Amino acid sequence: MANRLAGAMSPYLLQHRDNPVDWWQWSAEAFAEARRRDVPVLISVGYAACHWCHVMAHETFEDEAIARRLNEGFVSIKVDREERPDVDAVYMTATQAMTGQGGWPMTVFATPDGEPFFCGTYFPKQTFDRLLTSVTDAWRDQRDGVIQQGAAVVQAVGGAQLAGGPTAPISADLLAAAASGLAKEHDDRSGGFGSAPKFPPHMNLLFLLRHHERTGSAEALEIVRHACEQMGRGGIYDQLAGGFARYSVDATWTVPHFEKMLYDNALLLRAYTQLWRLTGDVFARRIADETAAFLLRDLGTPTGGLASALDADTDGVEGLTYAWTPAQLDEVLGAEDGKWAADLFRVTPSGTFEHGQSVLVLARDIDEADPALVERWRDVRQRLLAARAARPQPARDDKVVASWNGLAITALAEHGVLTGADASREAAITLAGVLADRHLVDGRLRRVSRDGVAGEPAGVLDDYGCVAEAFLAVHQVTAEPHWLDLARRLLDVALARFGAGGGGFYDTADDAEKLLTRPADPTDNATPSGVSAICAALVSYAALTGETSYREAADAALATLGPLIEGHPRFAGYAAMVAEAALTGPYEVAVATTDPADPLVEAAFRHAPGGSVVVAGEPDRPGVALLADRPLINGAPTAYVCRGFVCDRPVTTEADLAARVASALDREVIRGRGL
Numbered sequence: 084m085a086n087r088l089a090g091a092m093s094p095y096l097l098q099h100r101d102n103p104v105d106w107w108q109w110s111a112e113a114f115a116e117a118r119r120r121d122v123p124v125l126i127s128v129g130y131a132a133c134h135w136c137h138v139m140a141h142e143t144f145e146d147e148a149i150a151r152r153l154n155e156g157f158v159s160i161k162v163d164r165e166e167r168p169d170v171d172a173v174y175m176t177a178t179q180a181m182t183g184q185g186g187w188p189m190t191v192f193a194t195p196d197g198e199p200f201f202c203g204t205y206f207p208k209q210t211f212d213r214l215l216t217s218v219t220d221a222w223r224d225q226r227d228g229v230i231q232q233g234a235a236v237v238q239a240v241g242g243a244q245l246a247g248g249p250t251a252p253i254s255a256d257l258l259a260a261a262a263s264g265l266a267k268e269h270d271d272r273s274g275g276f277g278s279a280p281k282f283p284p285h286m287n288l289l290f291l292l293r294h295h296e297r298t299g300s301a302e303a304l305e306i307v308r309h310a311c312e313q314m315g316r317g318g319i320y321d322q323l324a325g326g327f328a329r330y331s332v333d334a335t336w337t338v339p340h341f342e343k344m345l346y347d348n349a350l351l352l353r354a355y356t357q358l359w360r361l362t363g364d365v366f367a368r369r370i371a372d373e374t375a376a377f378l379l380r381d382l383g384t385p386t387g388g389l390a391s392a393l394d395a396d397t398d399g400v401e402g403l404t405y406a407w408t409p410a411q412l413d414e415v416l417g418a419e420d421g422k423w424a425a426d427l428f429r430v431t432p433s434g435t436f437e438h439g440q441s442v443l444v445l446a447r448d449i450d451e452a453d454p455a456l457v458e459r460w461r462d463v464r465q466r467l468l469a470a471r472a473a474r475p476q477p478a479r480d481d482k483v484v485a486s487w488n489g490l491a492i493t494a495l496a497e498h499g500v501l502t503g504a505d506a507s508r509e510a511a512i513t514l515a516g517v518l519a520d521r522h523l524v525d526g527r528l529r530r531v532s533r534d535g536v537a538g539e540p541a542g543v544l545d546d547y548g549c550v551a552e553a554f555l556a557v558h559q560v561t562a563e564p565h566w567l568d569l570a571r572r573l574l575d576v577a578l579a580r581f582g583a584g585g586g587g588f589y590d591t592a593d594d595a596e597k598l599l600t601r602p603a604d605p606t607d608n609a610t611p612s613g614v615s616a617i618c619a620a621l622v623s624y625a626a627l628t629g630e631t632s633y634r635e636a637a638d639a640a641l642a643t644l645g646p647l648i649e650g651h652p653r654f655a656g657y658a659a660m661v662a663e664a665a666l667t668g669p670y671e672v673a674v675a676t677t678d679p680a681d682p683l684v685e686a687a688f689r690h691a692p693g694g695s696v697v698v699a700g701e702p703d704r705p706g707v708a709l710l711a712d713r714p715l716i717n718g719a720p721t722a723y724v725c726r727g728f729v730c731d732r733p734v735t736t737e738a739d740l741a742a743r744v745a746s747a748l749d750r751e752v753i754r755g756r757g758l
Contacts, residue, residue, distance in 0.1 A: 092531065092538045093163035094480045095131040099140060103150035106161045109170055117158040117195035123222050123229075124197065125153060128162040128171050128189040131480035132329075132342035132392035134401060135205045136188045141399065142208045149212060156219050157192075164189075165391060165484055166531050166540055169591045172602035178202035180239045192218050197599055198233030237599050250586070251645025253638070253662040255298075261652035261659050262294050262303055268653060269306050273335045274313035276653055280340070282330040283314055285350035286607050286656025292357050293663035293693040296748065304361070311358055314351075315370045318435070318442035321405070322428060323468040325373030326381065327351050329395075337435055338442050341402055341477070342395035345382055346610045348374055349490035356498045357693060366450045368502070375498050375507050378491055381479075386535035387517040388483030389491050397477045404474050406440035407467075408432075415470040416463060424463050482533045485522045485542055486610065488514055489549030496556040500688045508560055515557045518550055519569055526572060544590045547577040548616025555623045555696075562679075562698050564706025570624055577617050578636060586639030588614045605644055611657035614640055619661045626669050626696045628708045629728045641665060664694025668726040670747065674699035675713040676720035683720045686737040690744045 087107050088100040099106055107113035117124045127144075129136035143149050153159050164171035164187060171189070177199040179185045185204065190211075192201040206214060221229050251257060265287055268276045275281050288307045295303040314320060317336025319328050327347050328339030355371035358364060382389040397403040407430050413421035424430070428443040435441045449460050492511045499508025521537050522529045528542030528550060542550075551573040558566035580592040583603065590602040590613045605612050611619070618637050625634035641662055648655040648662060672691045674684050676699055684699040691697050698709045715721050719735045724743045731747075734740050 088161060092482065092533045092536075093131070093166045094478075094482055094533075095129060095133075095136070095163040095165070096161055098131060098137075099144060099161055102140070102144045103147050103154075104144050104159050105150075105154045106159050109160055109162050109167060113158055113160050114195055114197060120158065122157055122195070123200075123218060124193045124195060125157045125159045126162060126170075126174060126189075126191040126193055126197075126199075127159065128164050128174060128191070129187045130163060130165050130392075131478070132344065132394045133187050134340065134342070134395035135186075137396055137399065139188050139205055139211075143206070143211050146208060149208065149215070152212070152215050152219075156215070156222075158195075165480075166482070166538065168530075168543055168545075169595070169598060169602055172590060172604055173598050173600055174199060174202070176600075176602070176604075177236050177239075178204070181236060194230060194233050196233075198230070198237050199599075200229050200233040200236065202236075248643070249646050250642040251649060252642050253645060253648075253666055255666060257645055257649045258294060258659060258662060258666065259298070260649045261655070262291060262300065264650075264652045265291065266302055266306065269309075270334065271309075274306075274310035275336070279334045280330050280332050281334055281336065282609075283319065283327060283347055283351055284310065284653070284656065285347065285354050286611065286660065287653060288354040288656075289350070289357065289693075290652075290656045290659040290663060292354070292361060293660055293667075296361065296692050297663055297667055307354070307358055308362070308364070311355060311367055311370070315355070315366060316445040318444045320370070321377070322443040322445055323464055323471060324377060324381070325370075326377035326393075327374070337444060340395055341405060343377075343381075343393040344609075345378070345389055345391050345484070345487045346490055348378055348382075349487065349494045350610075352378070352491075352494040353497055356494070356501055360501050360689060366448075369450055371498055372502070372504070375495060375504065378495070379506065379510055384481050384483065387521070388514065388532065389488050390479050390481040391484050391487060392480045394477040394479070397475045402436055402440065402442065404471060404477055406434075406436050406442055408434065408440055412467070415466055420459075420463055423459070424467070427460070427463075482531045482538075483517070483522075484531055485518060485528055485546040486530075486549040486616070488518055489546070489551075489553035489616075490610070492518075492553035493549075493556040496553075496560050500560045500685075503685070511553075512557055512561060515553055515566065518553070522546075522550070523569070527576065528573065541592065541595055544577065544581050544588055544613025545611060545616045547573045547581070548613055548618075548620050549611065551577070551620035552616060552623065555620060555627065558627070559696060559698055562700035562704060562707055562710070564704075567624075567627060567706065570620060571628075574617070574620060574624060574633060581613070581617075586636075586641075586643045588617060588640060605647055605658075606651075606654040607657040608654065614644065615655075615657040615661060618644070618658065619664075622661055622665050622669060622694075623696055626671050627698070637661075637665065660694070667692060667694060670695040670744075671709055671723075671725040671728065672697045672744075673709045673713045673723045673725065673730075674720060675702040675710060675715050675723070677701055677715075678720065681720045682737055683722055683735070683740065686740050687722055690741050692744065692748060 088096045174191045175185045181202045190203045191199045193199045291303040291307050319331045319336045319339045329342045332338050352374045355367045359367040409425045429446045430441040492514045495507040496511040528546045529537040530540040531538040551570040554566040554570040581588045621633045621637035644658040648659045672687045674687045704710045721733045722740045723730045
């Protein structure tokens with residue numbers, strides 16, 4: 084036997100290609116081998132940027148004695164959860180059902196038919212060694228009990244999947260209850276929700292921004308503003324290079340878990356951009372600009388597309404690239420600037436991290452300070468960043484994930500069109516082309532690509548939703564009908580292949596590989612659920628085209644999410660965000676113009692309520708329904724504010740457009756308050 088990971092596409096699997104464990108990739112052949120040898124299966128699931136995955140690899144899977152035991156008594160399968168979210172979802176549900184918790188690395192022992200009978204997460208080497216003995220003994224001496232336990236777990240997992248649960252149509256009262264629920268869990272001191280470890284609540288923030296815009300809720304806006312300020316000044320944000328880490332190990336956003344994920348930064352880019360749109364806050368604008376720059380600079384790949392993540396570790400050490408001591412600041416900056424930087428970034432002799440080191444945080448407001456102070460801060464940042472670049476750098480998981488790139492495209496399109504950042508706008512268009520050309524194969528999406536080559540794993544529901552939403556975002560900033568057509572094709576596949584009846588959706592297609600169960604997770608966790616993402620695209624597509632069947636599908640799907648939105652809003656942020664747009668209309672804003680750079684176009688994007696669709700272009704442009712029958716008034720660029728393709732009186736000035744949208748929002752506030 085031999086390790087079979089050398090030919091893998093996944094960087095996570097490639098990290099294990101030199102292990103003495105005879106790893107298999109996920110395949111029917113691996114399970115057939117277990118049946119032939121009559122041995123149990125170890126399914127080890129993780130991802131390339133995962134710190135504890137690295138720890139278990141070094142401690143356990145690089146150990147010759149452990150490897151020998153695994154090779155003699157098991158068939159060992161290594162799975163990249165980002166490449167195979169369907170496999171991860173099935174076994175994570177089993178792990179949570181069996182242990183009450185989950186996480187990565189995920190460690191599952193299963194029968195040769197893939198039925199899990201013992202599940203866990205990270206195990207230290209000695210514990211894992213004892214576990215191998217217990218599993219081996221049970222498989223030899225208590226086979227019937229093991230098989231029965233596996234069958235019971237499968238039954239429990241199946242029961243946790245889509246089963247025609249309760250529905251609740253979206254209403255103003257339901258969304259008010261969701262906003263109220265989030266307010267009760269808000270950390271009034273440090274921002275965000277809950278305690279340590281604390282994750283950036285990007286999707287909840289996007290929902291609350293739309294809720295504020297529709298209802299006028301000052302509380303919703305303040306929750307967003309407070310969270311964005313605390314995160315942006317905290318150690319979870321890279322104060323030198325931009326970009327957010329996956330989460331903070333404490334409740335104050337001070338010490339991050341250092342991995343930087345594409346999806347977090349894409350969603351946070353949207354949140355900070357929209358906060359700036361609504362408030363004009365210069366801090367929010369800076370964080371948005373720096374996050375967009377981070378995405379393009381640090382995650383852009385040579386063959387196109389954005390990489391998945393930067394690793395949590397550098398040379399096996401957490402924070403090696405990022406943490407500082409006062410002496411290190413002095414060495415780079417000199418004593419005077421070093422002392423000033425230590426005070427500004429809260430770098431203390433005792434440290435906030437390990438070994439007397441500190442993670443940089445921003446101790447006080449700098450964005451609107453005296454210009455000389457701002458200039459000093461910029462100079463210090465540049466010198467520290469240059470010095471940091473000479474340190475060892477974290478590895479990068481350079482596979483391109485369709486859904487995560489879709490999230491980034493939507494965020495970059497919004498950032499570009501709202502702030503005038505041409506680099507973001509052009510990147511969104513280019514990235515959309517990469518997904519269309521590389522990931523769309525024979526009308527179906529592929530989940531991942533690497534080095535310019537698409538992988539075999541089929542796209543799951545969130546790929547179809549996020550990529551369709553991205554194509555619709557690019558259609559809006561280009562008015563090119565090509566993107567509208569591509570989005571429709573994806574939505575048609577989703578409706579035909581992923582639909583579950585009664586408005587529900589499965590996460591995998593009806594012709595996908597058959598697993599123990601067909602996963603259907605409605606919750607928004609680190610990323611939007613597949614059904615939330617599909618709803619977002621369906622609502623926008625219907626608004627852009629007037630095709631009511633897509634809106635009907637969205638409304639039915641949102642109704643299945645209604646109870647979750649109302650009762651557990653922290654796990655339904657994206658769904659609630661989409662529901663806000665659906666309840667509002669959404670608004671459709673068409674700008675008839677022969678000049679795409681006309682100020683009226685910028686005003687339309689800037690003033691249109693969150694969730695609106697906006698298209699600017701020549702009147703009656705072929706293939707662009709929103710521009711049909713939208714003539715110029717007296718030869719001037721003309722804006723139409725509509726709902727359900729029923730429009731108010733057209734306007735030709737920025738002031739009139741802003742007033743028209745404000746008037747519409749005033750009506751929404753009244754409706755949202757039930758007055």
